[in-house]
Amino acid sequence: MDLLARAFPLLIDALGMTLFLGITSFLIGSVIGMTVALARLFGGPVLRAIAIGYVSIWRGTPLLIQLLLVYFGLPQFGIILQPVPASIIALSLHAGAYLAENFRAGILSVDKGQWEAAYSLGMPFPRAFRRVAFPQAARVAIPPVGSRFIALMKDTSLASVVTVVELTAVAESIGSSTFRYLEMFAIVAMIYWAINSLLSLGQEVLERRLARAY
Amino acid sequence: MDHGADCPVSVAGLHKRFGALEVLKGIDLDVQRGEVVVIMGPSGSGKTTLIRCINFLEEPDAGRVRVCGMEVPCGGKTKTRARARHIREIRTRAAMVFQHFNLFPHMTALGNVIEGPVSVRGMPKAQAEALGERLLARVGLADKRDEYPSRLSGGQKQRVAIARALAMEPEVVLFDEPTSSLDPELHEEVLQTMRELAGEGMTMVVVTHEVGFAQDVADRIVFMAGGVVLEEGPPAEFFANPKHDRARSFLRLVARGSTYADAGANGAARTDALLPADGRQE
Ligand SMILES: Nc1ncnc2c1ncn2[C@@H]1O[C@H](COP(=O)(O)OP(=O)(O)O)[C@@H](O)[C@H]1O
Ligand SMILES: [Mg+2]
Numbered sequence: 031m032d033l034l035a036r037a038f039p040l041l042i043d044a045l046g047m048t049l050f051l052g053i054t055s056f057l058i059g060s061v062i063g064m065t066v067a068l069a070r071l072f073g074g075p076v077l078r079a080i081a082i083g084y085v086s087i088w089r090g091t092p093l094l095i096q097l098l099l100v101y102f103g104l105p106q107f108g109i110i111l112q113p114v115p116a117s118i119i120a121l122s123l124h125a126g127a128y129l130a131e132n133f134r135a136g137i138l139s140v141d142k143g144q145w146e147a148a149y150s151l152g153m154p155f156p157r158a159f160r161r162v163a164f165p166q167a168a169r170v171a172i173p174p175v176g177s178r179f180i181a182l183m184k185d186t187s188l189a190s191v192v193t194v195v196e197l198t199a200v201a202e203s204i205g206s207s208t209f210r211y212l213e214m215f216a217i218v219a220m221i222y223w224a225i226n227s228l229l230s231l232g233q234e235v236l237e238r239r240l241a242r243a244y
Numbered sequence: 245m246d247h248g249a250d251c252p253v254s255v256a257g258l259h260k261r262f263g264a265l266e267v268l269k270g271i272d273l274d275v276q277r278g279e280v281v282v283i284m285g286p287s288g289s290g291k292t293t294l295i296r297c298i299n300f301l302e303e304p305d306a307g308r309v310r311v312c313g314m315e316v317p318c319g320g321k322t323k324t325r326a327r328a329r330h331i332r333e334i335r336t337r338a339a340m341v342f343q344h345f346n347l348f349p350h351m352t353a354l355g356n357v358i359e360g361p362v363s364v365r366g367m368p369k370a371q372a373e374a375l376g377e378r379l380l381a382r383v384g385l386a387d388k389r390d391e392y393p394s395r396l397s398g399g400q401k402q403r404v405a406i407a408r409a410l411a412m413e414p415e416v417v418l419f420d421e422p423t424s425s426l427d428p429e430l431h432e433e434v435l436q437t438m439r440e441l442a443g444e445g446m447t448m449v450v451v452t453h454e455v456g457f458a459q460d461v462a463d464r465i466v467f468m469a470g471g472v473v474l475e476e477g478p479p480a481e482f483f484a485n486p487k488h489d490r491a492r493s494f495l496r497l498v499a500r501g502s503t504y505a506d507a508g509a510n511g512a513a514r515t516d517a518l519l520p521a522d523g524r525q526e
Contacts, residue, residue: 141346143342143346144348146340146346147340147342147346147347147348148348149301149335150299150301150335150339150340151335151336151339151360151363151408152335153332153363153364154328154332157364161359162348165350166350169350243349
């Protein structure tokens with residue numbers, strides 16, 4: 031496999047970039063998602079409206095358009111971003127909209143009596159949330175959040191459109207210079223699949239650990 | 245001196261409505277230190293709402309609620325930080341035992357009991373665990389310290405919930421139908437725990453239809469109907485000679501166990517024997 035030998039170092043770097051995009055965007059997206067979920071559930075009317083609007087827009091438009099807007103559109107306002115930060119911003123905001131809904135559903139699944147028991151012990155809201163509601167919400171939210179992480183990993187391939195050198199871009203460039211498209215795209219497909227299999231496994235382990243308590 | 249000033253619980257002129265429905269229409273209730281007050285009354289008469297107003301799980305619309313000398317203005321529109329802090333302080337003094345236990349499912353029995361001491365009272369974990377073990381032993385569940393609530397029976401759950409309430413070392417414990425969601429054969433273990441608590445001098449406000457418990461343990465029965473206190477008095481008096489028709493018909497229903505699942509088999513038998521013959525006419 032001469033091709034593989036030549037492609038290998040490039041693929042390793044590209045894999046690193048894909049993982050970097052996916053994990054960073056997931057972490058930032060989670061912070062956005064939790065903030066938006068809390069704003070929507072517990073905020074005043076203004077915060078709620080902003081949260082609802084954000085989720086509606088970022089879930090209701092294609093990720094590719096969002097990415098192009100951030101990368102090509104923002105420079106018109108004088109905001110010029112490098113491809114990697116632009117991709118991370120678009121991916122984080124996109125994932126954040128979905129994660130907000132996952133977190134919100136998780137928090138809403140916590141029985142009212144749990145909050146009341148926490149409050150009746152004299153806990154203020156943040157502590158009741160952290161100690162009582164969040165662990166129970168997490169258990170409910172983990173399956174959809176895991177699915178979102180996996181979807182996000184695949185979505186990183188769109189960053190190739192704005193010239194980020196990640197797996198898809200590398201497959202395409204080696205493919206075009208060697209005319210071995212089939213092999214190259216099959217190889218990166220396998221790599222995505224391997225990453226996401228590991229993520230699924232991690233999700234399962236986490237679910238089992240949280241279920242142990244019940 | 246202000247009336248009821250040194251009572252653990254002092255409620256005066258309490259009003260509460262949910263939308264168009266006026267649930268509490270001016271309730272007065274003073275609970276003395278060490279007193280056990282049992283609140284009875286038909287479903288929907290506002291018993292739950294009353295005890296939830298005492299620790300501000302429900303916001304009263306008007307009137308006065310004072311717990312251990314602490315008073316938070318009722319019905320005000322201003323929700324300041326200081327007010328919220330006062331309410332939390334009141335909640336640590338007036339602990340609550342719920343009809344459906346509301347144990348934290350992701351914590352062990354001991355974890356449930358020490359949660360308040362550790363995260364609210366700031367007690368060191370080792371000290372809280374010692375306290376928690378003592379309390380679990382006191383409700384007869386020392387061997388269940390590491391079990392999660394899902395592995396406990398209903399009666400055991402409610403006893404853990406009682407231990408959790410006691411862990412705050414409260415001045416008064418509020419019980420909202422603590423046996424109503426239990427199978428009849430599990431009532432007695434919970435009632436026994438409550439009897440012991442009363443015997444140790446704990447101030448208790450108990451909403452219950454357990455006539456046997458009320459007769460043995462209560463210092464006073466408060467009978468509510470339609471959002472007011474219709475009558476109150478020592479249990480011997482109340483059960484032997486209820487003054488109002490509504491109290492009489494209520495006691496008959498409880499005795500038959502026809503409206504309340506929690507009147508249970510032995511509760512029913514006991515009440516029947518104790519009901520005055522003339523209470524059965526009409
Ligand atoms: N949060 C609420 N919103 C609207 N109505 C309520 C609420 N809580 C209680 N109620 C109503 O108030 C009345 C009294 O309820 P409750 O205090 O639970 O009575 P009890 O405990 O004596 O059965 C009932 O008619 C009930 O439906
Ligand atoms: Mg009730």
